[in-house]
Amino acid sequence: MSAYEGKKVLVTGGTGSFGRTVAQRMLTLGVDEVRVLSRDEEKQDAMRHELRDGRARFYVGDVRDALSVERAVRGVDYVFHAAALKQVPSCEFFPLEAVRTNVLGSENVVRLSEAAGVSSVVCLSTDKAVYPVNAMGMSKALMEKVAQSHGLNDPDAGTVVSCVRYGNVMYSRGSVIPLFIKQVRAGKNLTVTDPGMTRFMMSLQQSVELVEFAFMHAQQGDLFIRKAPACTIGDLATAITELFESSSRVDVIGIRHAEKRFEALASREELARAVDEGTYFRIRADNRDLNYAIYVDEGDRSQSQFDDYDSQSVERMSLNEIKDMLLLLQPVRAELAAAGITVP
Numbered sequence: 155m156s157a158y159e160g161k162k163v164l165v166t167g168g169t170g171s172f173g174r175t176v177a178q179r180m181l182t183l184g185v186d187e188v189r190v191l192s193r194d195e196e197k198q199d200a201m202r203h204e205l206r207d208g209r210a211r212f213y214v215g216d217v218r219d220a221l222s223v224e225r226a227v228r229g230v231d232y233v234f235h236a237a238a239l240k241q242v243p244s245c246e247f248f249p250l251e252a253v254r255t256n257v258l259g260s261e262n263v264v265r266l267s268e269a270a271g272v273s274s275v276v277c278l279s280t281d282k283a284v285y286p287v288n289a290m291g292m293s294k295a296l297m298e299k300v301a302q303s304h305g306l307n308d309p310d311a312g313t314v315v316s317c318v319r320y321g322n323v324m325y326s327r328g329s330v331i332p333l334f335i336k337q338v339r340a341g342k343n344l345t346v347t348d349p350g351m352t353r354f355m356m357s358l359q360q361s362v363e364l365v366e367f368a369f370m371h372a373q374q375g376d377l378f379i380r381k382a383p384a385c386t387i388g389d390l391a392t393a394i395t396e397l398f399e400s401s402s403r404v405d406v407i408g409i410r411h412a413e414k415r416f417e418a419l420a421s422r423e424e425l426a427r428a429v430d431e432g433t434y435f436r437i438r439a440d441n442r443d444l445n446y447a448i449y450v451d452e453g454d455r456s457q458s459q460f461d462d463y464d465s466q467s468v469e470r471m472s473l474n475e476i477k478d479m480l481l482l483l484q485p486v487r488a489e490l491a492a493a494g495i496t497v498p
């Protein structure tokens with residue numbers, strides 16, 4: 155029997171790439187109900203038609219609005235909190251909108267889940283929350299703090315709240331892979347910001363597995379990352395032009411608002427209190443008491459032994475490895491087939 159059988163699951167931001175995949179999976183695993191809370195009724199309608207399953211229930215609403223969260227979370231067992239403002243450039247122009255959704259909205263989800271007796275909440279975060287330089291990352295870093303403060307402030311809390319951090323999810327909506335593919339298919343040059351920039355790459359499938367791992371294993375305040383390889387954006391562009399047998403070239407356009415040249419999935423400070431679980435790292439919350447007088451004589455010496463887990467120093471994917479990973483993605487295979495290329 156699966157952990158989801160007979161349970162009610164809420165996915166906030168449930169019409170995105172992650173939400174749709176996880177909802178589909180929950181239905182095959184025998185949930186009693188999967189609820190989707192999101193703002194866009196049109197996307198919900200499309201998803202309703204795609205799923206065609208009476209156990210999928212749709213709630214139009216916004217995590218910023220306590221009332222809509224309260225309604226959606228009533229009677230629910232598990233929450234996957236994916237609703238977020240996640241585009242780096244737009245959050246630079248509207249940082250307070252990022253605070254409203256990513257910080258205050260998350261606080262609504264955590265607080266109202268506890269009030270509704272939910273047993274586990276997993277909050278989705280990003281590598282951009284580590285040493286953040288942009289408003290999106292900063293707001294996600296604060297979301298993580300909100301999630302961890304839940305257990306710090308109430309050690310007897312009935313709801314386990316955990317976080318997961320993603321790298322770049324390949325082929326997610328609005329991201330660079332579908333853009334590069336569109337460009338090569340239109341015979342245009344690829345707009346590469348900086349060929350030496352590196353990013354952690356993971357598939358949608360791996361991101362769902364990470365959330366499920368957190369859900370199954372989390373203790374109060376834990377944060378999980380998946381160990382992932384990284385690639386340069388220059389190699390990614392080359393892999394795509396080669397796969398599509400294209401003669402498109404690269405135009406180096408320079409980096410966008412508030413981008414980093416490389417990302418970190420975990421800081422050295424966090425790795426010092428992390429547990430290596432094979433595919434994943436479990437980063438425990440710093441559960442020391444607020445009464446610092448007790449600790450004044452015993453700080454944490456272990457931190458000096460670790461380096462950041464960043465996309466510049468982890469295993470670098472070769473061109474062939476990037477191609478293999480791209481070929482595992484169904485939408486990439488469909489684009490190749492549509493371009494008349496024989497898919498291996």
Ligand SMILES: O=c1ccn([C@@H]2O[C@H](COP(=O)(O)OP(=O)(O)O[C@H]3O[C@H](CO)[C@@H](O)[C@H](O)[C@H]3O)[C@@H](O)[C@H]2O)c(=O)[nH]1
Pocket residue numbers: 240241242280281282320321322323328329330331333345346347348351352353387409410413417
């Ligand atoms: O025309 C373009 C657009 C992007 N890039 C580069 O491609 C990489 C990936 O860009 P993109 O797919 O837009 O992702 P990120 O800006 O890295 O952010 C994504 O990945 C994050 C995880 O790091 C998520 O949190 C964000 O929500 C998601 O938008 C970056 O190095 C960009 O500089 C280009 O070279 N050319």
